Amino acid sequence: MIYSDIALDAIMIAIIADLFILRTQMVTRGLFWLSYGLILPFQLLTNWWLTSKSIVMYTPDAIIGRRLAGAPIEDLLFGFSMILLTLAFWEFFSSKFSERNG
Amino acid sequence: MSHLHYLGVLLFIGVCGVGVNIGFKTGLKKRLRIFLVTDLGILIVYLAWDAWAIHKHNWFFDAKQIIGVHLFNGIPIEEILFFIVVPFTTVATFLALKKLTGWEADRK
Numbered sequence: 001m002i003y004s005d006i007a008l009d010a011i012m013i014a015i016i017a018d019l020f021i022l023r024t025q026m027v028t029r030g031l032f033w034l035s036y037g038l039i040l041p042f043q044l045l046t047n048w049w050l051t052s053k054s055i056v057m058y059t060p061d062a063i064i065g066r067r068l069a070g071a072p073i074e075d076l077l078f079g080f081s082m083i084l085l086t087l088a089f090w091e092f093f094s095s096k097f098s099e100r101n102g
Numbered sequence: 103m104s105h106l107h108y109l110g111v112l113l114f115i116g117v118c119g120v121g122v123n124i125g126f127k128t129g130l131k132k133r134l135r136i137f138l139v140t141d142l143g144i145l146i147v148y149l150a151w152d153a154w155a156i157h158k159h160n161w162f163f164d165a166k167q168i169i170g171v172h173l174f175n176g177i178p179i180e181e182i183l184f185f186i187v188v189p190f191t192t193v194a195t196f197l198a199l200k201k202l203t204g205w206e207a208d209r210k
Contacts, residue, residue: 002158003155030205031196031206032196035196039195049111055111057161057164062158085147086144087196089139090196093140
């Protein structure tokens with residue numbers, strides 16, 4: 001269940017980066033949750049696409065075995081961490097660059 | 103044609119991102135440099151995870167459904183594109199919703 005463990009770590013790292021390192025506070029902002037809510041169905045669609053056609057496959061030992069839209073449930077954690085970290089980096093570098101320019 | 107399957111999924115995600123950018127005039131094109139730095143961060147973190155997971159066989163790909171170009175550690179080139187296209191569409195969605203809702207208009 002190694003994917004499960006790392007996916008949980010990824011969530012924690014992304015939240016810590018957002019709140020305390022980059023200080024972008026995405027998880028406290030409505031706009032972030034609205035964005036996530038819109039992206040999630042598309043993640044489920046592409047997960048289903050990738051797994052139902054067996055483009056990507058998972059070793060049963062690496063996952064807990066629960067699946068959603070064809071993909072391991074861990075993929076939800078993976079996706080959330082990546083969306084959060086992407087938007088936290090975006091906000092962080094946006095403010096850095098505008099400080100430098102203005 | 104089956105070797106283009108994974109690429110087709112990426113094309114779908116990319117078309118969504120580009121469509122959102124054009125349709126909502128998000129201004130992402132003018133801030134491409136910021137996106138490149140953002141994506142560099144994502145590429146470093148998630149390709150490291152991907153390389154390790156592929157090495158440990160946590161997940162693997164159907165050789166018949168990828169184009170067969172690998173960069174390092176057996177990572178298909180599609181995976182690298184995934185970590186570019188998905189963050190791009192994520193930022194595009196965020197900017198479009200920001201514009202559409204008018205939320206955080208006071209924020210840079």
